[in-house]
Amino acid sequence: MNHHNKMAVLGSGSWGTALSLVLADNKIEVNLWGHKQEIIDEINERHTNTTYLPNITLPQLIKGYSDLESALTEVNTILLAVPTKAIREIVNIIRNVVNEPVTIIHASKGIEPGTYKRISEMIEEEMPSHLLKDVVVLSGPSHAEEVSLRQPTTVTAASSQLQAAEYVQTLFMNSNFRVYTNLDVIGVELGGSLKNIIALGAGLSDGLGYGDNAKAALMTRGLAEIARLGSEMGANPLTFSGLTGVGDLIVTCTSKHSRNWRAGHLLGQGKSLDDVLSNIGMIVEGVRTTEAVFHLAKKLEVEMPITSAIYEVLFNKKDAKLAVDELMARTGKSESATGF
Numbered sequence: 318m319n320h321h322n323k324m325a326v327l328g329s330g331s332w333g334t335a336l337s338l339v340l341a342d343n344k345i346e347v348n349l350w351g352h353k354q355e356i357i358d359e360i361n362e363r364h365t366n367t368t369y370l371p372n373i374t375l376p377q378l379i380k381g382y383s384d385l386e387s388a389l390t391e392v393n394t395i396l397l398a399v400p401t402k403a404i405r406e407i408v409n410i411i412r413n414v415v416n417e418p419v420t421i422i423h424a425s426k427g428i429e430p431g432t433y434k435r436i437s438e439m440i441e442e443e444m445p446s447h448l449l450k451d452v453v454v455l456s457g458p459s460h461a462e463e464v465s466l467r468q469p470t471t472v473t474a475a476s477s478q479l480q481a482a483e484y485v486q487t488l489f490m491n492s493n494f495r496v497y498t499n500l501d502v503i504g505v506e507l508g509g510s511l512k513n514i515i516a517l518g519a520g521l522s523d524g525l526g527y528g529d530n531a532k533a534a535l536m537t538r539g540l541a542e543i544a545r546l547g548s549e550m551g552a553n554p555l556t557f558s559g560l561t562g563v564g565d566l567i568v569t570c571t572s573k574h575s576r577n578w579r580a581g582h583l584l585g586q587g588k589s590l591d592d593v594l595s596n597i598g599m600i601v602e603g604v605r606t607t608e609a610v611f612h613l614a615k616k617l618e619v620e621m622p623i624t625s626a627i628y629e630v631l632f633n634k635k636d637a638k639l640a641v642d643e644l645m646a647r648t649g650k651s652e653s654a655t656g657f
């Protein structure tokens with residue numbers, strides 16, 4: 318049973334549209350807001366969003382809005398599915414429109430360069446506390462392309478308030494979309510954001526022509542880096558063994574749908590970063606997250622050799638093969654020395 322029958326989803330790209338479809342399947346009316354008028358017109362007139370989800374028909378319960386104020390009318394639960402770089406701007410508009418406390422769910426995956434903030438921290442900073450009921454993060458191994466085909470998917474709703482996480486579980490859960498709850502917001506947000514760095518690395522490795530051994534090494538030692546930084550930042554290390562840690566790492570490093578893997582793959586084949594990003598045409602969150610985490614790791618003195626290598630390839634044009642050679646040539650380490 319759902320507690321509410323109307324929600325606003327902000328962001329009409331792949332993920333916002335796919336999650337709107339899950340909500341509509343659960344008989345929730347969705348006000349889907351986006352800033353591109355032609356996409357909103359297509360959603361309302363043809364019930365499709367072919368730029369992001371070709372061959373999918375959207376349920377009638379989804380209505381497109383290009384005016385944010387109208388999209389937020391009579392809703393007390395708002396889902397954000399925009400790139401991390403747009404979060405502060407959108408929350409600032411929300412705060413000027415709503416009069417009652419709202420629950421904000423976010424489904425974005427990133428860390429802000431410069432401030433090193435997680436998305437829930439940015440939301441809490443921008444939203445006055447009397448207008449913010451709860452913040453919940455929805456994360457896990459979930460490509461929009463498969464969710465929109467109603468293929469089995471599992472995710473996690475995390476909040477410091479169990480009731481809020483359970484509320485979001487109830488909103489989204491159905492026979493194709495299974496939702497777990499978790500109280501470890503830090504671990505869930507970091508797992509979902511940092512796996513994108515490692516997915517760029519997995520794509521680079523594949524693009525260079527390396528095999529499954531190399532990719533397994535990147536994923537495993539990448540997870541060790543994620544857990545090392547995450548523990549330092551207050552996450553429960555066990556969270557990284559769950560859906561939002563190893564689960565999302567697997568799906569992003571091994572799936573043809575992943576924008577981050579595809580970006581790494583093109584880079585590994587010798588394309589420039591600018592060409593790669595314009596070729597993909599959708600948000601590749603791992604690029605900005607690599608920048609943020611490279612500097613954060615330096616500040617916290619956490620060893621993250623894979624992240625550093627990917628940073629050098631992305632931002633200092635280091636040859637990707639040389640970066641792999643240097644990772645392999647590091648001094649011998651003990652796998653069990655730190656637990657990671």
Ligand SMILES: NC(=O)c1ccc[n+]([C@@H]2O[C@H](COP(=O)([O-])OP(=O)(O)OC[C@H]3O[C@@H](n4cnc5c(N)ncnc54)[C@H](O)[C@@H]3O)[C@@H](O)[C@H]2O)c1
Nearest residue numbers: 329330331332333398399400403425426460461599600602
């Ligand atoms: N696509 C997926 O399968 C998937 C799954 C889980 C999480 N996510 C996360 O969801 C977030 C959104 O990703 P996506 O795949 O939907 O991206 P996308 O590129 O498909 O769509 C992003 C949408 O945001 C819009 N946008 C960009 N800048 C904006 C701004 N300043 N204001 C308002 N709208 C803006 C774009 O026009 C586009 O409609 C990312 O953080 C991503 O990591 C994506």
Ligand SMILES: O=P(O)(O)OC[C@H](O)CO
Nearest residue numbers: 457458459574575576577
């Ligand atoms: O397509 P990506 O690489 O942005 O990954 C999408 C999701 O985060 C996978 O869970």
